[in-house]
Amino acid sequence: MFGYTGKILYVNLNTGKTKVESLSEEFCKKYIGGVGFATRLLYDNNKPRMDPYNPDNTLIFASGPVGGTLVPTGNKYSVASKSPLTGFIGDAISCSFWPRELKAAGYDALVIKGRADKPIYLFIDDDKVQLKDAKACWGKSPIETEELIREELGDAFVRVTAIGLAGEKLVRFACISNDSGRHNAGRTGLGAVMGSKNLKAVAVRGTKTIQVANLDELKQICYDLYEKAQGPATDKYRILGTPQNLLVFNRLGCLPTRNWQQATFEEAEKVSGEQMLENFVTNIPACAGCPIACEHVCLVKDGPYTGTQSPGSIDYETLYALGPNCGIGYFPAIIKAAVLCDHYGMDTISTGLAVSWAMECYENRLLTQTDTGGLELRFGNYEAYLQLIDRIAHREGIGDLLANGVKRASEQLGKGSEHFAMHIKGLELPGYDIRGLKTAALGFAVTARGGCHNRSGAYEFDIGGVVDRLKAEKDRGKLAMESEDYAAVFDSMVLCKFIRRCFKDFYAEAARLYTLVTGFKMEAGELRKAGERIINLKKAFNIREGWTRKDDRLPPRVMKDPIPDGIAKGSLVTPEEFDVMLDGYYEARGWANNGLLPKQKLYELGLDDIAEKMGV
């Protein structure tokens, strides 16, 4: 095959047995790769309604057709499993050398089942697949694990993706980190699934080549994209990076502050992207095959956290969740917290929201100093917050409660703390105050993996001024749908969304790239339909897990507490407004009003097997 390696590797950790299956052209064209592959493989390999920590819960790694070629930002992979945080489909994306190495070893996807009886790591050395003892790495950070594995194998070029202590301790928002801990498949707690399988790491060494169908034309298009990627289309990512958002959002009154109590932060200037670039950024390297380069590596040069260096980029979501959201205006403490999360292998957004939820509980006396083990969890107290992050990773004391995510923690604590548990479907929210970004409110509420800005870019319509962001209308449903399908195609190719503005007509250009790489004929409309198919498939997975319309919800605070400050003051999304938008979304999707999938729609998307099982 061109582009694809054409093979899927299955590994059973119970028995150590492996098998390799071939991909068909039909499968490739229908599901593209990345998230599309991972979703289909998960749907086919998982039994319904099992516990996410059941050994039979499948863990899937999938790269995309353009990975390993000159196509810019194509070296990404998707991880999927049933999420221990949401109970629905969990999928996360990471990037750089590891996915390229997986393809060089000869596999488009890796499907892992079972549980090893002791800690192990998987070593994929081209055709040779081994389970190796991971005793020495157990308890270590992803970076240390990579070093130990390279040392043991005597090969400095082995690429490793690994979990940290948090994954081992089944912290429900543990992540998976690759390439010296620089990149994370962050969200939905897939690191905990890896931990539950006693699988510390997947090390890969690949020596095979990747061929494309039309090298000359592909090269020309790629070189043009490289040039565009040095221009205004990517200025934001190359110069300040995503932290540029911080001051912009503060001005727009949509920067969630102190666990979403406010939408502006009085110390925003101190934790802005501008501050970061001037005082902390030491280097801005790129992922493998990326012409943009957005990784703002930070170093603390003075104060109590001198010498703290982030392994990878500090990005807006990390900055928001661990900064303003916890009332922290001291930049070095935020870097320190991010580095701790990287060390233990935890999602920085979920960690930040768990901490800020605990802080609000503490300030409202729902948690006392006895509960917190002596920590004075006031907003802004960064010393306490750093200790708390340690305790979450170790599941010590109050950390044990928070390690389950804010949904479970608030249900367990009760006393009205559910009101300010900022999550959708159990996934903690990213840094967009959706009370004043109503298209985003809908977009975040409906994504299959929960509150997420990567699976739905609906905020772009609000922030870009395409629509009146403070108004809720039925036709926002169509925008939310288009944004989701678009993201699904990006996540399946797999391309980085930071290059999106380099395309004039994304579907047509991406379809062309797909054809040049794989040799399979692909049209813009077909590719768009593949995106829609993948979203419907994710939905089908969730329905099989027991999803109902009430799971597409907003947190109580978003519907009850109006924004108290900034230019969006007074805004919130009422339940009536939300229902109007949700109806609009299901209608645009061609779904039933209760959100279930009509047979006709599923047949139209070529999901016949699912139509027969659950079509209404």
Place this chain on the structure above:
Amino acid sequence: MKRKFIVCDPYKCVDCSICELACSAIKEGVFNPLLSRIHMVRIEPEISMSIACCLCQEPDCVKACPKKALTQDETGLIRVHTVGYKCDGCGCCIAACKWGAIALHPKEGVAMVCDLCEPNEPECVKACPKEALALATIVEVARESEKEETAKILKEVFKDSGNL
């Protein structure tokens, strides 16, 4: 001194390894960093640059070859011979090159050295998105860094005058 070779500016290089893929594509028609004549060097977390053959004045690789299979032609390029005095892939040249610029072809088992894509423009230079790679002589490189350093010093000296 007049020989041009592939020079990488470490301040511009972002370690994307696109040069490696472009090289393997032009030389072998496929994508595989192991088939590249230019090599990315990354020392976490801060140093990044790519290295290809520097066309040394007195190349150690040529001296080291026990089979006399490596020669330097009049333009300075290192030629690996596969007929007559034949490269058998022993790796002595790889060990001898202090730049780490030579590698072994994984399938053919012979040394691979950058030939500047002559007579065309080097593919890696064309591909590099950050313009970190250039075809230049050592004199040109030195002059560039000389200029930069002088500018820095002048800026420092006259920083209060407002003229710079």
